[in-house]
Amino acid sequence: MDRFKVGVIGCGYWGPNLIRNFVEIPQSDVVIVSDLREERLSHIKASYPQIEVTKDYQELFDQDLDAVVIATPPVTHYPLARECLQHDLHVLIEKPLTTKSEHAEELIQIAETNGMVLMVGHTFEYNAAVQTLKSLVDSGELGQIYYLDAARLNLGLFQREMNVLWDLAPHDISIMRYIMGIPPISVSAHGMPFVFEGIHDVVYMNMVFPENILAHIHVSWLDPCKVRRLTIVGDKKMVVYNDILNLEKIKIYDKGVDHLPYTDNFGEFNCSYRYGDILIPNIRFIEPLRQECQHFLECIKNHTEPVSSGQDGLEVVKVLEAAQRSLDKNGIHQEVIHW
Numbered sequence: 001m002d003r004f005k006v007g008v009i010g011c012g013y014w015g016p017n018l019i020r021n022f023v024e025i026p027q028s029d030v031v032i033v034s035d036l037r038e039e040r041l042s043h044i045k046a047s048y049p050q051i052e053v054t055k056d057y058q059e060l061f062d063q064d065l066d067a068v069v070i071a072t073p074p075v076t077h078y079p080l081a082r083e084c085l086q087h088d089l090h091v092l093i094e095k096p097l098t099t100k101s102e103h104a105e106e107l108i109q110i111a112e113t114n115g116m117v118l119m120v121g122h123t124f125e126y127n128a129a130v131q132t133l134k135s136l137v138d139s140g141e142l143g144q145i146y147y148l149d150a151a152r153l154n155l156g157l158f159q160r161e162m163n164v165l166w167d168l169a170p171h172d173i174s175i176m177r178y179i180m181g182i183p184p185i186s187v188s189a190h191g192m193p194f195v196f197e198g199i200h201d202v203v204y205m206n207m208v209f210p211e212n213i214l215a216h217i218h219v220s221w222l223d224p225c226k227v228r229r230l231t232i233v234g235d236k237k238m239v240v241y242n243d244i245l246n247l248e249k250i251k252i253y254d255k256g257v258d259h260l261p262y263t264d265n266f267g268e269f270n271c272s273y274r275y276g277d278i279l280i281p282n283i284r285f286i287e288p289l290r291q292e293c294q295h296f297l298e299c300i301k302n303h304t305e306p307v308s309s310g311q312d313g314l315e316v317v318k319v320l321e322a323a324q325r326s327l328d329k330n331g332i333h334q335e336v337i338h339w
């Protein structure tokens with residue numbers, strides 16, 4: 001059985017979750033971890049004495065690795081990933097893939113030329129609840145989709161190097177793009193930097209998908225309540241995904257509005273409301289990050305394109321760029337040029 005040697009760059013807040021998964025998966029060994037901070041390396045060494053640690057990521061290139069996982073701040077993704085791909089290493093990069101679309105395009109190009117797997121950590125695409133939402137849309141159970149509405153709110157964690165759009169919205173953009181099977185065609189965004197100058201901590205974003213399907217994303221580090229919710233409204237049924245709940249994350253509402261050809265009831269005009277059952281599907285939940293890490297290794301083994309491929313990452317970066325342009329222009333609609 002193939003067993004892949006993995007190196008990890010970045011073990012701050014998120015990196016240790018990736019390290020734990022690659023340590024626990026029988027098909028991979030985490031050989032070396034790099035971070036600029038000594039205390040983070042000591043923390044990893046204390047939990048995993050068998051892993052080598054270094055402050056210099058260049059040492060990863062002397063370890064005969066198969067793959068590198070990058071969990072550093074987004075501005076560093078491009079230079080680190082480019083160097084890894086140039087050393088013929090498969091690369092899994094945390095979201096967002098890069099902070100500029102031309103950088104993402106270059107990474108895709110190098111990966112293709114060198115025959116390497118390039119994958120972005122859009123974790124929610126490996127989440128069983130999100131996969132259930134996609135099958136509800138694809139099967140037509142919800143009917144024609146009218147709109148999607150997402151909220152990802154909390155008090156914190158404030159970032160100093162990027163705004164809340166680049167920090168939190170990649171999750172919801174990638175979820176919506178995955179569910180719809182296509183990226184949005186235009187975007188507008190409003191927001192404000194309330195706490196730190198120049199760093200937006202609240203953003204309201206509107207997107208339009210083909211066939212005039214609307215989408216709205218509200219992201220905030222400045223909200224009293226922790227909210228992780230996505231609603232999808234179709235002409236047959238509606239569904240709410242509440243990621244905060246441990247059980248019963250998805251509720252499918254057989255609710256809607258039916259047009260009537262005529263009515264005697266002036267008050268109801270010519271429509272009637274349908275209040276049907278609420279179904280809570282039983283979802284077999286496996287840690288999404290475990291699925292993501294396993295998928296990365298399978299793509300390396302089988303030479304296949306990941307679900308969250310470099311192209312997928314690029315499309316999300318293009319939406320973020322368009323949203324940032326709109327934020328900078330007080331909410332003016334921006335086209336998203338995908339090719």
Ligand SMILES: NC(=O)c1ccc[n+]([C@@H]2O[C@H](COP(=O)([O-])OP(=O)(O)OC[C@H]3O[C@@H](n4cnc5c(N)ncnc54)[C@H](O)[C@@H]3O)[C@@H](O)[C@H]2O)c1
Nearest residue numbers: 010011012013014015034035036037071072074094095123
């Ligand atoms: N998928 C998810 O749900 C999820 C959740 C949180 C964060 N993330 C992503 O993970 C990435 C890291 O986020 P974080 O919250 O862990 O940030 P963090 O700041 O806590 O950790 C980043 C670490 O990278 C290290 N680093 C920076 N440059 C380096 C270099 N050249 N060589 C070695 N180490 C270097 C820093 O010292 C730091 O310890 C980001 O891209 C973020 O968007 C993803």
